[in-house]
Amino acid sequence: MIDDPTPHASAAPLGGLDLDPAGRERADALAARLDRHRASYYAGTPEISDAAYDALEDELRTVDPTHPVLSRVGSAPAVSEWEKARHEIPMGSLNKVVSEEELKGWVDRCEELLAKDGHAPVRDALFVAEKLDGLSLEIIYRDGALAEAITRGDGDVGERITANVVRMRGVPRRIKERRPISVRGEIILRRSTLESEPFFAEYATTRNGAAGVSRRFDGRGAEHLTVLFYDVADHLDFATEQAKFEWLRGLGLATPRTASGSLADVIALYRRYQEETRGSLDYEIDGLVISIDSLAAQALLGELNRRPRGATALKFASPAKVTRVVSIDWDTGPSGRVTPVATVEPVELVGAVVQRASLHNAANVRALGLGVGDEVLVSRRNDVIPYVEEVVEKRGAEAKPPTECPRCAQPIVVEGEYLLCRNAECPAIVEGRIHNWIGAIGALEWGDKLVAQVVRAGLVREPVDLYRLTVADIAKLERRGEKIATKCLEELRARLPVTLPVFLAGLGIEGFSTQTARLLFAAGYTELEKLQAATEPEIAAVPGLGDIKARTIVKGLAARREEVARLLAGGILPVTPEQAGPLAGVTFCFTGAAERPRAELVRLVEGAGGRVLSSVTKELKYLVIADVESSSSKAAKARKLGTVLITEGDLVAMASGAPPPARPAPPGP
Ligand SMILES: [Zn+2]
The missing domain is CATH 2.40.50.140 (Nucleic acid-binding proteins)
Known part of the structure; x- marks a missing residue:
């Protein structure tokens, strides 16, 4: 056995341990599977669950704890047309702990190591940040301007997806810091967006949506994604993690939520997050990042396998x-x-x-x-x-x-x-259609339950029936009353007339979103009759559509011809946006967080005849912002251009016909 000349040990084994051939084969097979699953995970199309992935990883760790696949971060980016780009400072990863005991163990080890350097205990000064579940990236600013955005990829080389990132929310084109800086963040998709935007219907999770849409070559959907920032690579002179986050926020970069305190505080927070906070957030987090707040202590601790010793990911239990x-x-x-x-x-x-x-x-x-x-x-x-x-x-x-x-x-x-089920009269499908109409016109008072109730009671079979409902019809439904009934019916009336794009989207024809309707409208299909008379080749020629969409549109409109006729006969006449609604011809732009999902607010504006712009320009009349006194760069630019800053509440009131709020004129130059 000693003389066994088997080549496996000397022929550059992939792992670092001398294993018997069977063990070697098993380790490499596991590593190959992990690599493949890691690639599909990062491409937004995971084939196995995180738990199964973790189990494979644990198995490999048992067979060969030094296998290089275990220390690799992320995955080699999948083949695509995005240009590869090298990170100037590699993007590392974090070790993880999965329980309070393991967290205590991590703090103990940190303190042990620090004690050797004469450093005082650190368990009373820890820093916590939410660990976002999205796609990591690096953004480089040079001379205050956004220069590049690169996905993490394998930690060394990622993809330069700058064109998409500049369109994401929370990414300023300019910042006040003139030194070249490399900030790190996470691209996330809000839960509410995943649920409300038909565009994301093909994605099962927010993480898949964020990863998939970030890397689309056509850039579609990027405007629905948000970037939150959590690190800066350059060694600026911060004393603590907390100071670093404050600096990021000072640049106008949004961060995940943070806290600081003792080990006991962190454990209490961890419990609270698991029990309630996590579920109440509009974005997914899979744990908390716990750091030694002192950056000097972190530097003393150094890193191992590109993972800092002074920070760890405290993952939520996933039972x-x-x-x-x-x-x-x-x-x-x-x-x-x-x-x-x-x-x-x-x-x-x-x-x-x-x-x-x-x-x-x-x-x-x-x-x-x-x-x-x-x-x-x-x-x-x-x-x-x-x-x-x-x-x-x-x-x-x-x-x-x-x-x-x-x-x-x-x-x-x-x-x-x-x-x-292909039965157009199936109650489940009717509910879906009514729900779609309600969503398109932006009737916020109508919840799923009420829609289900009016359909199940046989009161509503198609959208026009909604407008024939009486207060008594709704009031007699379970747990409803006259007050709710009156409010809901008033809202339906207040949303009239509907614009043609809203009318079309409301029909819920397959592949027919508000966006599709807008494209048709922009291409000159400003009247229903003209659209109903259009042929497939004519629709296919509309920029942004194509053969497949044209077929579903023409087919869908033909199938709904009678339903449309009944809507028109019922007085629901679509109008061109200029004629319509309390916000007719008025422009809005949104910035920062809002209580309602952005998609809902956009529908509200468009349903009332207004238009949504993606940026602050001279054309913009109102900027919707949580704090109208904000000193953010967007707010400042808006004031300079004479744009009026309003709150979400102001907008909702205006969409119902209220006058715009009286705000003091911006201070003159
Ligand atoms: Zn059915």
């Missing part, structure tokens, strides 16, 4: 538990998709008792081979909705998907991974 499937239930959604949900024996996950778990779609049920009685692993990770991850032990017969719609009993058709 999964085994339980038993009691039943598999199918229901039809607003798009006509028939999806399965598992009812399971009650099990506690993250402080909540779980009894129902998502099964995504019929193909997934088939892939899992799932049946009633099976033991399954149910988890509740980044999602609010728990889902069945895998079958732990097969006990029952495989479930058979239904052949009839559970809501209308019509035959179901199979389309790829989905089962679909």
Whole structure:
């Protein structure tokens, strides 16, 4: 054995340990899988769950703890047309801890190491920042101007996606710092945007949406993304993490939320985040970044494998538990998709008792081979909705998907991974259509529940029926009353007349968003009759559309011809934006955070005839901002150009016909 000349040990093994050939093969196979999954994860198309990925990584760590794949950060960027760019200072990564005990262990080790240098204990001066779950990037400013934006990639080389990043929210083109600086941030997608923007329908999570859209070659959707900043690479003279964050904020760069305090404070905060704060945020975080606040102490601690010792990611518990499937239930959604949900024996996950778990779609049920009685692993990770991850032990017969719609009993058709009900009169689909109309006209008082109620009561079958409802109709519904009824009906009337783009988007024709309607409008289709008479080639010639969209538009309009005729007969006549609404011809721009999702505010403006601009220009009449006294550069520029600063509340009032607020004139030059 000693003389065994097997080449594996000397022929440049990928890992650093001398393993037997079988161990070597296993380690490299695991490493190859990890590399592949890491690449798809960063491309926004993960094939396995984070938990499965972590499990593979743990396995590799057991087999070969020194394998280079374990110290690699991120992934090699996927092949694309984006230009590769090298980070001047590599973008590192953080070690992670997953429990309070491990966090204490980390602080103990830091203090042990620091004590050797005669440094005092640090557990009473820790700094906390939310750990965002998005796509990391570096932004370089030179002479106060945004010069480059590069994704993290593998930590050394990323992609220069500057063209997209300049269109994202929270990214100033100019800052007051003239020295060349490299700031680090995270591109995130808000939950509310993922839910409300049809554009993001294809993305399962905010992280996939942020990663996918950031790197689109056509730049579409970038304006819906936000960048938050958390670091600066250059060694400026900050004493603490806290000072560094204050400096970032002073430059007008938004940061994740932060706190500072003792180890006990951090643990209390961690518990609060797990129990409530995390779920209440409009963006996903997967943990907290805990740092030794003193940057001098951090420098003493140094780094190992490009991971600083003086900071760690405290990840949230992501529990999964085994339980038993009691039943598999199918229901039809607003798009006509028939999806399965598992009812399971009650099990506690993250402080909540779980009894129902998502099964995504019929193909997934088939892939899992799932049946009633099976033991399954149910988890509740980044999602609010728990889902069945895998079958732990097969006990029952495989479930058979239904052949009839559970809501209308019509035959179901199979389309790829989905089962679909195609019955236009199916109550589930009618609810979806009414919901779409309500969303398009921006009637904020109408919630999903009320829409479901009026449809289920048989009061509303298509949008025109909404305008025939009486106060008595709504008042007699469960948990409604005259007051709510009056308010909801008044709102419907206040949103009249609707503009043609809103009218068209409200019909909910497949692939027909407000954006599509706007493109058609801009191309001269300013009248309904003209659009209804248009042929596929004519529509396909509209800039921004194409053959496929043209087909769905022409087909969709033809299929809805009678529904449209009934709307017109009911007095719902679309008008050109200039004729319409209390905000007719008025321009708005949004900046900073708002209470309502941005998409909702845009619809509100457009529904009332106004226009939304993406930046502050001479053409802009109103800048909507949380603090009208703000001294941000955007606010200052707006004042200089004579733009009026208003709050979200002012806008909502104006959209209902209230006069604009009286604000003191901006101070003269
Ligand atoms: Zn149906």
